[in-house]
Amino acid sequence: MSHLDIHVATKKFADKPVLSNIHLSVAQGEVVSLIGASGCGKSTLLRIVSGLEHDYTGSVTLDGEKLSGISPHIGFIFQEPRLFPWLNVAQNIAFNATSVTDSDARVTQLLAEMGLTGLEKALPKQLSGGQAQRVAIARGLFIHPKVLLLDEPFSAVDAFTRIRLQDLLAHVAQLHRITIILVTHDVDEAVFLSDRVVVIGNQPGTVVADLKMDLASPRERESTALLAQRASVFAALHSAHIV
């Protein structure tokens, strides 16, 4: 029995099958990237794991327990920060304060980890895109989730901010030993961050390749080992006719 087991027999939207026959086992602390063509069902798969989507056949099991609906052990980071504009940064991070003891200390700690110290009183409208997404990640981590799901979290920020946020996420993943499933369309991002890159392809979507990234950590972006892994991911994408 592994840490997180995802099985989707079929998922349909109005009789149109979107996902079929997916089996994924994720180990505790593992970072898994999902890549694949746009519209192949990556977001849908992530939403199934999060419990936002319940109309499917299959099951999601976390530490031996079958999940039905939303779980407090699973955090979700969306493509956009989705901060509550009427709450300041600290209030946004502590949105779920009821389930965390000593919420103030937790907020201070997360602000420091995310490089947001001094911004606790700022309103979302005063933040840059990168800062807002860091607040969103802090909010996701606030509840001490076992699993963090991220759906193209850095696709809306500029290239430099994206690199900084990737470094931050790599750091956070190490620090908290948290299991991460990351949807991305950026192969470099997938290779740099992940222990495994899972390629979703076909119609309806299914797993067409599952590649282990055997790389030493901390990773260097331009190391030959990393570039070799990158080539293997591109080869898989080619043979699945995704690129």
Next chain:
Amino acid sequence: MHDALTLEKAAPVSLSARLWSGGHHANRLLRGLLLPALVLSGAEIAARYGWIESRLLPPPSAIALTLWQLAHDGLWKHIGASVARVAAGFVIGAILGLGFAVLVGLSRRVEELVDPTLQALRNVPSLAWVPLLLLWFGIDETPKITMIALGAFFPVYLNVVCGIQNVDRKLIEVGEIYGLNKFQLARRILLPAALPAVFTGLRTALGLAWMFLVAAELIAASQGLGYLLSDGRETSRPDIVIAAIFLIAVLGKTSDSLLHGIEVRSLRWRDTLETRKKRIRT
């Protein structure tokens, strides 16, 4: 933006330039009073020179005198009665409107049951209610306050329902991820997100409350500004009529400004043209 402001302050400027440029609160007030001041002086001059018949349109000085005399003869009683009616009617109507809107906005079932009826009723002109209210409640305070409450109810109801139904699904999903139940979702996400619409509704409702007040008092009252209006007509005193109109305008504007002040403070988080202008001003 910041530079422009400091430059403006540093440069020696004429009075008129200061009136138009400054961000000062007092200057804004002055600019708002400019038009009424011009119109009043014009009316005063026109009356002095006999261009208009002061029997029909008394000069502002005469109206001021009338106001002064009324102030010693029960004007406060009239103002008090009207303000009390508007306040009671507005509060009742707004609370009911808010309550119904939240229920309808949250539950499809309630919406299907209630909304068509309310949408039909909102098309009934205010005056159509008067005979019924008089039959039911006689001519004391109840029908007046009921009518004002009716007037306040619909704008609040309509705006808040619309505001709740237009809350971004993306924010609601965040709430779902945190396992909020329906009640928590309403309190922590839907209502705050719909707050701009709540204020739009409240301000429209307040305006309508004053309108309905006058309608109610014109029909049957022995006190209040509406009564003053009809009393002025019956005794052929246009100065009293105009004085009452003036007071209604002042009270309406004052109450709206109060509400607007609360709105601005509560919605500071918004990222809109309005909040941007505010930020530049201060």
